[in-house]
Amino acid sequence: MVVAGCTRCIKYMLFFFNFVFWLAGGVILGVALWLRHDSKTSNLLILQFEGHQAPGTFYISVYILIAVGAVMMFVGFLGCYGAIQESQCLLGTFFFFLIMLFACEVAAGIWGFMNRDTISKELINFYDSAYIKAVDVTGTTSKEAAIKVLNVFHTTLECCGKGDDGPLFKQVTGTLCPTLTAEDFLVSQSCHVKLIDLFSEKLYLIGLAALAVACIMIFEMIFTMVLCCGIRNSPPY
Numbered sequence: 001m002v003v004a005g006c007t008r009c010i011k012y013m014l015f016f017f018n019f020v021f022w023l024a025g026g027v028i029l030g031v032a033l034w035l036r037h038d039s040k041t042s043n044l045l046i047l048q049f050e051g052h053q054a055p056g057t058f059y060i061s062v063y064i065l066i067a068v069g070a071v072m073m074f075v076g077f078l079g080c081y082g083a084i085q086e087s088q089c090l091l092g093t094f095f096f097f098l099i100m101l102f103a104c105e106v107a108a109g110i111w112g113f114m115n116r117d118t119i120s121k122e123l124i125n126f127y128d129s130a131y132i133k134a135v136d137v138t139g140t141t142s143k144e145a146a147i148k149v150l151n152v153f154h155t156t157l158e159c160c161g162k163g164d165d166g167p168l169f170k171q172v173t174g175t176l177c178p179t180l181t182a183e184d185f186l187v188s189q190s191c192h193v194k195l196i197d198l199f200s201e202k203l204y205l206i207g208l209a210a211l212a213v214a215c216i217m218i219f220e221m222i223f224t225m226v227l228c229c230g231i232r233n234s235p236p237y
Contacts, residue, residue, distance in 0.1 A: 014223040018079035018094075021216050025072025028209050032065035035202060043156045044123065049130050049149050050142055055122035057115065058199060061206055064108050071101060072213070079220065088228055095224045102217050105210055116203060120196045127153055127191055131162065134176060150176050153191050157198065163190025 035041070036059070047054040075097045082090030130153075133146035154160050160177035 012083075014220070014227050015080055015083040017216065017220050017223060018076050018083060021079065021220060022073055022076025024213060024216060025069050025074075025076055027069075028065060028072065028213065029069030031205070031209060032062055032069055035062045035206075036066070038202075040156055040198060041202070043152055047126070047149050047152055049126070049145060050133075052126075054126050055119070057122055058119045058202070061108070061112055061203070064104075065206060065209070068101065068105065068108075068213070071097070075101065079224070083227065091224055091228050095221060095228075098217055098221050098224070102214065102221075105214055105217075109207075109210055112203065112207070119203070120199045123195050123199075124192050127195070128162070147176060157191055157194040159191040159194040161190055162192055 041058065045054050045056055045059065075094060078090060078097070079094040081087075082094050127150070130146040130149040133142050134150050136143055154177050
């Protein structure tokens with residue numbers, strides 16, 4: 001009776017955690033879709049200059065997050081059903097998926113940590129390549145395209161220049177930053193700083209979501225193993 005009572009208690013606790021896991025999957029999927037279609041990042045990452053697309057490394061982490069959210073919802077439903085049915089087969093399958101998800105999350109976390117500065121650096125280099133062409137006094141054929149690219153950066157990020165701009169840039173400031181007034185230039189940050197802040201904030205959000213999911217997974221793996229052992233040791237009805 002005691003074993004059966006403990007098993008029933010663990011079953012409902014596992015069902016609760018699986019339901020939270022399912023909800024977390026839906027939240028992560030929603031956050032990932034928001035990150036994918038956020039106007040600031042989308043406006044910058046769809047840019048093209050001299051036949052080169054703006055670096056899309058950021059989207060790799062977003063697509064991983066979308067996949068994780070979708071799989072979490074499926075696995076959460078599987079865990080809820082397995083817990084209610086007290087099925088060792090379903091719980092074993094659920095535990096296998098949890099292990100795979102946890103391993104993928106650890107791998108994605110390592111990749112994200114190693115490439116945490118790559119996203120902003122790539123876009124800064126893309127911005128600088130257009131910046132050089134835009135301030136070129138020789139009037140190259142790509143100057144107009146470069147000005148259009150910089151205008152998108154400046155409008156989206158509400159910035160102007162790199163922060164260490166020379167006299168050539170100041171001569172064309174009115175063309176490249178038409179929406180900024182003289183007072184704005186006193187407080188306006190460089191686009192380099194704005195790019196770093198933009199993607200640092202979004203990667204921080206992704207990191208928090210991954211940490212929350214990892215904590216839930218650890219608890220679920222523990223409860224799943226305990227419930228499987230309880231089902232195996234419980235007397236037949």
